[in-house]
Amino acid sequence: xxxxxxxxxxxxxxxxxxxxxxxxxxxxxxxxxxxxxxxxxxxxxxxxxxxxxxxxxxxxxxxxxxxxxxxxxxxxxxxxxxxxxxxxxxxxxxxxxxxxxxxxxxxxxxxxxxxxxxxxxxxxxxxxxxxxxxxxxxxxxxxxxxxxxxxxxxxxxxxxxxxxxxxxxxxxxxxxxxxxxxxxxxxxxxxxxxxxxxxxxxxxxxxxxxxxxxxxxxxxxxxxxxxxxxxxxxxxxxxxxxxxxxxxxxxxxxxxxxxxxxxxxxxxxxxxxxxxxxxxxxxxxxxxxxxxxxxxxxxxxxxxxxxxxxxxxxxxxxxxxxxxxxxxxxxxxxxxxxxxxxxxxxxxxxxxxxxxxxxxxxxxxxxxxxxxxxxxxxxxxxxxxxxxxxxxxx
Ligand SMILES: [Fe+2]
Numbered sequence: 001x002x003x004x005x006x007x008x009x010x011x012x013x014x015x016x017x018x019x020x021x022x023x024x025x026x027x028x029x030x031x032x033x034x035x036x037x038x039x040x041x042x043x044x045x046x047x048x049x050x051x052x053x054x055x056x057x058x059x060x061x062x063x064x065x066x067x068x069x070x071x072x073x074x075x076x077x078x079x080x081x082x083x084x085x086x087x088x089x090x091x092x093x094x095x096x097x098x099x100x101x102x103x104x105x106x107x108x109x110x111x112x113x114x115x116x117x118x119x120x121x122x123x124x125x126x127x128x129x130x131x132x133x134x135x136x137x138x139x140x141x142x143x144x145x146x147x148x149x150x151x152x153x154x155x156x157x158x159x160x161x162x163x164x165x166x167x168x169x170x171x172x173x174x175x176x177x178x179x180x181x182x183x184x185x186x187x188x189x190x191x192x193x194x195x196x197x198x199x200x201x202x203x204x205x206x207x208x209x210x211x212x213x214x215x216x217x218x219x220x221x222x223x224x225x226x227x228x229x230x231x232x233x234x235x236x237x238x239x240x241x242x243x244x245x246x247x248x249x250x251x252x253x254x255x256x257x258x259x260x261x262x263x264x265x266x267x268x269x270x271x272x273x274x275x276x277x278x279x280x281x282x283x284x285x286x287x288x289x290x291x292x293x294x295x296x297x298x299x300x301x302x303x304x305x306x307x308x309x310x311x312x313x314x315x316x317x318x319x320x321x322x323x324x325x326x327x328x329x330x331x332x333x334x335x336x337x338x339x340x341x342x343x344x345x346x347x348x349x350x351x352x353x354x355x356x357x358x359x360x361x362x363x364x365x366x367x368x369x370x371x372x373x374x375x376x377x378x379x380x381x382x383x384x385x386x387x388x389x390x391x392x393x394x
Contacts, residue, residue, distance in 0.1 A: 138165025138310025147338025166200025
């Protein structure tokens, strides 16, 4: 079965250019921060914003050939869409997918049918009790052997999705360095799982590279900006914040966040996991953001279960304080994705673990239970923790 094919000319931030009737296909380029002339290798394919019924497949070609995407389930006939590679980033939106289903896809250039095949799996249906696996990492983009080692451990772990806690590419989020410090180390992961990023302070100087490369589901979550957004996956509601912007009173991000937390569907998604770059709690150095106590109060009163952050290059887990009347979130710092590590420098009686290791954090969660493990670059688990969701139904 073939879709109608169409040559699409891309402009920065141009909205959906074409929709192939009946197949739920759309083509779009999220931005054109640089020309392909600066690229020696193609980047991708990589997945973005995968949900239970949709995903985006992105590709950054290094040439001007026309591309065709083919995808299918099992041994069904290939569904096809043809693209003209005239943009910096090509995006193919697949809608009307089935939940919890594995799809095979391939990109074909010209008449070449020998290209690699990739697979991805959609999220479980809302309300499902299936386990999902979430790999969390941050501060990764050094390009050195530690980054590669952690990437391989994450690949071995086979996550459903990836959360990046910011500082994706050092030193300044340069688009030209994404090749060596993002696309190559994570190539196998990016083509089979979807990554949901946040902005670190080192990503800010070239924020146009970030917004050109990533197509986060901010519009679907009612956010006015790609810098903060939310999504549901498995039995969790995930909230990605931009801690560079902060949560000061009347800020756009705070107003959106309050609304987002209010609109959560806790019956379908009982867990709330917030993640951002700067930690609210750390013993590497004292967190200094002016909006810290407001954020702590908001997360506690909203019943946030887990707050994940990077920026300080180590692993830290804090226990929930007993004094609070409301259950407090568990705070995790995971800044060991590849950049030089930092020692502990201050004390906190609620710190349970401080480990100066390159690592990622693996979360396995279903409606009733969330298990966490911290895995180092050799593949060794050095911390585990489990939370029960007693209020969960079914
Ligand atoms: Fe940072």
